[in-house]
Amino acid sequence: MATTIAKQYTRLLALWPKDALRPTLxxxxxxxxxAAPFGVQPITPIPQDSKTKPSAPAPSNPPPSTPPNPQLEQSQVNALFSLLDDRYSKKYALSPGVLKPTSxxxxxxxLMExxxxxxxxxxxQAKLDEWKMKIRWS
Structure with a gap:
């Protein structure tokens, strides 16, 4: 069961979309x-600060005191897959009026653009746009 969880986490990591707004987080x-307790290796490189020189590797997080329960973890994996499949926006579709308020x-x-x-x-450019938003043109 634990290897199944590890495979599912690996698949999730491969399919998860990249975050263009926060690439460092x-x-x-x-x-x-x-997924680490199940043996899944990180695929996201951790950025190094150019100001800090490489020294001893960062201490890893201590292992959990109790081993993870694969049955409970399966529900977490299923929840992530449901988010990835956009299941909730399909099930609870918004009416067109919500995204186009009359005001x-x-x-x-x-906003999306x-x-x-x-x-x-x-x-x-970001600072210039920020200043433009603070000035009210009437």
């Missing part, structure tokens, strides 16, 4: 931490 690290019908469209542009912005 992906959710896959949490999955890797959860600002283009709000969520603009901004999120898609954010990873390609330079620091200066």
């Amino acid at each position: 992906p959710f896959t690290r949490a999955i890797e931490h959860r 600002a019908p283009e709000h969520y469209t603009n 901004e999120i898609e542009r954010a990873p390609q912005k330079t620091w200066w």
Whole structure:
């Protein structure tokens, strides 16, 4: 059973989408931490600070005091697969009015466009956009 859990965690890590907004803090690290007791090796490289020189390896987390229960872990794996399959947004679909409120019908469209542009912005472009948002043009 434990090898099945390890295989499922490995598959989850391979299929999980990359986080473009926070590439240094992906959710896959949490999955890797959860899967470590089952022998799953991390696939996400941990970024090194350019200011710190490499020294002794960082201490690893101590093993849990009790071994993980594969039956309980299977429910956690199933929950992650349901998130990956987008099961809940399919089951509980939003009405079109929720994403296009009458007060600002283009709000969520603009928000998604901004999120898609954010990873390609330079620091200066991000600051400029931040200042533009603080100034009210009437």
